[in-house]
Amino acid sequence: MSPEQLEFILTQYLDGTLPAADAVALERVLETDPTAQALRDEHERLTALLRSQPLPEMDWDDLARDFCAVVTGNVDEQSRAEDQKLNVMLAAATPLPELQWDELSRRISAAVDAEIETGDVEDERLVELLRSAPIPVVNWDRLAGHLSETIAAETQAREVVDERPAVIGRIGWVRTASRMAMAACVVLAAGLGIRFYLVKPAPSGVNPPTGTGGMSPVVMVETPRVEAASRPAVAEISIGPSKEYVASSDKEMYRRGVASRSPVVIASPVASDEEGDRPSGLGFE
Amino acid sequence: MEPQAKQPTRALDDAAPTDGQLVIRTNEGDRKAFDQLIERYQRQAVAVSYRLLGNSQDALEVTQDAFLKAFTSLGTLQKPEAFGGWLMRIVSNLSLNFRRGRKNKQQLPLDDLLGTNEPSTSNGSGSDWMAQSGNPLRRLESEEMGRKLQEALSQLPEKQRLAIVMFTIEEMPQKQVAETLECSVEAVKWHVFQGRKKLKEMLKEHL
Numbered sequence: 001m002s003p004e005q006l007e008f009i010l011t012q013y014l015d016g017t018l019p020a021a022d023a024v025a026l027e028r029v030l031e032t033d034p035t036a037q038a039l040r041d042e043h044e045r046l047t048a049l050l051r052s053q054p055l056p057e058m059d060w061d062d063l064a065r066d067f068c069a070v071v072t073g074n075v076d077e078q079s080r081a082e083d084q085k086l087n088v089m090l091a092a093a094t095p096l097p098e099l100q101w102d103e104l105s106r107r108i109s110a111a112v113d114a115e116i117e118t119g120d121v122e123d124e125r126l127v128e129l130l131r132s133a134p135i136p137v138v139n140w141d142r143l144a145g146h147l148s149e150t151i152a153a154e155t156q157a158r159e160v161v162d163e164r165p166a167v168i169g170r171i172g173w174v175r176t177a178s179r180m181a182m183a184a185c186v187v188l189a190a191g192l193g194i195r196f197y198l199v200k201p202a203p204s205g206v207n208p209p210t211g212t213g214g215m216s217p218v219v220m221v222e223t224p225r226v227e228a229a230s231r232p233a234v235a236e237i238s239i240g241p242s243k244e245y246v247a248s249s250d251k252e253m254y255r256r257g258v259a260s261r262s263p264v265v266i267a268s269p270v271a272s273d274e275e276g277d278r279p280s281g282l283g284f285e
Numbered sequence: 286m287e288p289q290a291k292q293p294t295r296a297l298d299d300a301a302p303t304d305g306q307l308v309i310r311t312n313e314g315d316r317k318a319f320d321q322l323i324e325r326y327q328r329q330a331v332a333v334s335y336r337l338l339g340n341s342q343d344a345l346e347v348t349q350d351a352f353l354k355a356f357t358s359l360g361t362l363q364k365p366e367a368f369g370g371w372l373m374r375i376v377s378n379l380s381l382n383f384r385r386g387r388k389n390k391q392q393l394p395l396d397d398l399l400g401t402n403e404p405s406t407s408n409g410s411g412s413d414w415m416a417q418s419g420n421p422l423r424r425l426e427s428e429e430m431g432r433k434l435q436e437a438l439s440q441l442p443e444k445q446r447l448a449i450v451m452f453t454i455e456e457m458p459q460k461q462v463a464e465t466l467e468c469s470v471e472a473v474k475w476h477v478f479q480g481r482k483k484l485k486e487m488l489k490e491h492l
Contacts, residue, residue: 011478015452017459045492046485050454053431055332056341063331063345064324071323071352072316 007039014043308365311356319356326369327352329455330376336450337380339435347383351376370464373457377447377465430491437487444468445480452477 001009006029012018013026030036069075075083302310302321310318330351335344355372362371438446444466451457451465452473463470485492 007482008474008478011481012474015477017474042485042492043481046481046488047453049430049488049491050434050449050484053427053434055335058331058341060328064320064327067323067327067349067352068320070349071356072319074316074320 003035006036007043010036010040011043014040014047303366304368305365308359308362308368311359319359322368322372323352326372329369329457330372332455333373333376333447333450334380336438336454337377337446338384339431343383343387344380347379348376351379354379367464370461373451373461373465374467377451381443433488433491437484440487441480441483445476445483448473448476449480449484453481 009018009022009026013023018026026036030040065076065079069079302318304322304325307318307322311322327348330348331341331344334347334351335341338344338347351372354375355368362368438449441449447466448462451462452459459470459473463473466473466476468476
C-alpha cells in the first residue's frame, strides 16, 4: 500500500465512511505502524482545527419565525403583536441618524471626478500610444495600382453577374413557352403583312362602300402639313448668371465683368443664297 | 473512530413527515409545510453559508434568499426527497456569488460620516470569525486562527471547499453532499481527501 493509499483510507476511517472489514484491517496496521499513527494524529488535529470555529450564537426558533414570515408569509400571533409594538416604537423614534450630508455629497463628487480624471488620463495615454506607433513604409504607387486592379476586377465580375440570364429563363418550360410565343408572333405579323400587301388602298376622301361588290375597305390617314413661315425664326439665348444671382452675388468680378454685359444674344438665320429665302446659317447680334 | 451524525436543526422522530412529503404538500398549496422545511434546514443552511462567507450577517441574508428561491422554484425539483441537497446547492451557489460580488465591490468609507456616537458595525475585515469568549487575548487568537482558516479554505477549489465545509466541518451525510455537488459519493470522498491534503500543507504550523 502506497502512502497516498494509506492516507486516503485513513481519512475515510476518520470520517466514518470506511467499510467495517477495511476498518478492522487498518486498525491492525495502526497498532504497529508509527508512520500510520503519525498520519492519523495529524488528520485528527486538522479535523479538530477545522471544527474549532463555532457558529455564532443564534436563537434558531426566532430565526425560523423570521424566515417563515419572509418566505411563506406565515406569521404567528406572537410575532404579529411584537411587530405592532415595534411599529409604534419606530414611529416615535428619530427617523435617520445624523449624517453629514454635505460631506457625503462632496466625497461622492470627488470620487466621481477622480474616476473621470483617471479615465481622461488613460484616454490621453492611449491616444499618445496610438500616435506614437510608427506608420509602416508603404509603396503608395503600388498600393494605388493594386486598388485600381481590384476595383476593375470587381466591376468586371459584377458585369458578368448582371449579364447572366434571369433565373426564370433557365426554367425549361418557360423557355419553350416563350419560343412558341415568339414563333406565333412572327407568323401573325407575316400573315398581316401579306394581307395588307394583297389589298389595294381606296382613293382618298372616298367613303368605303357598305356593300360587298368586290371592293376592299379603305383606311384614311391624315398626316401633318407643312406651314409656310411668315418671317425668319429668331432664337434668344441667355448667357451668364441669372438676374437673381447677379443681384444676390457679392463677387465684384460678376458686377464689373460678366454681369455688366448684355446677357442676351439674338441668333437669326442668315440668308446667303441668291433668292434670300433659304437660310444657310445663324447670324448673331 | 467516532462516527459523526450532526442532525440539521432538530432530530426527526419517526412520525415526522419526510422531506418529500413536505415538498409535495407545499406544491399543493400548504405553506405551513414549507415552514417545517425551513425549521429543519435553517441551521445547516446558515452554517454552510457562514463557513463560506465568514460573516454572520451575510450568511443570514444569503440563507433567506436561498429559502425564497427554493420556495418559488420548488415546482422544478425533480426528486422531492432530495430537497436537502438541492437546497444546499442553492445556498452554496448564492454564497459563492455573494463572495465574488463582495470582492468586486468598492465601497466608500462611510463609517466616519455618522454624526454622533453611532457605533460602527464593521470590523474592517468583512469577517466575524470569533469565539464568544470574554478573554481578550484568547479572542484575538481565535480571530487570528479564524482568519487563517478562512484564508486557507478560500484557496481551495470550489468543490473541495464545499466538500470540506459540508462533510468535514458540518458533518452532513455524504449522500447529501454528493447531491449538492452533483457528483458521486466516491467523488465526494476524493474531493474531501484532496482538500484535506492541501489544508494540512497550508496549516502545518498549527497542527
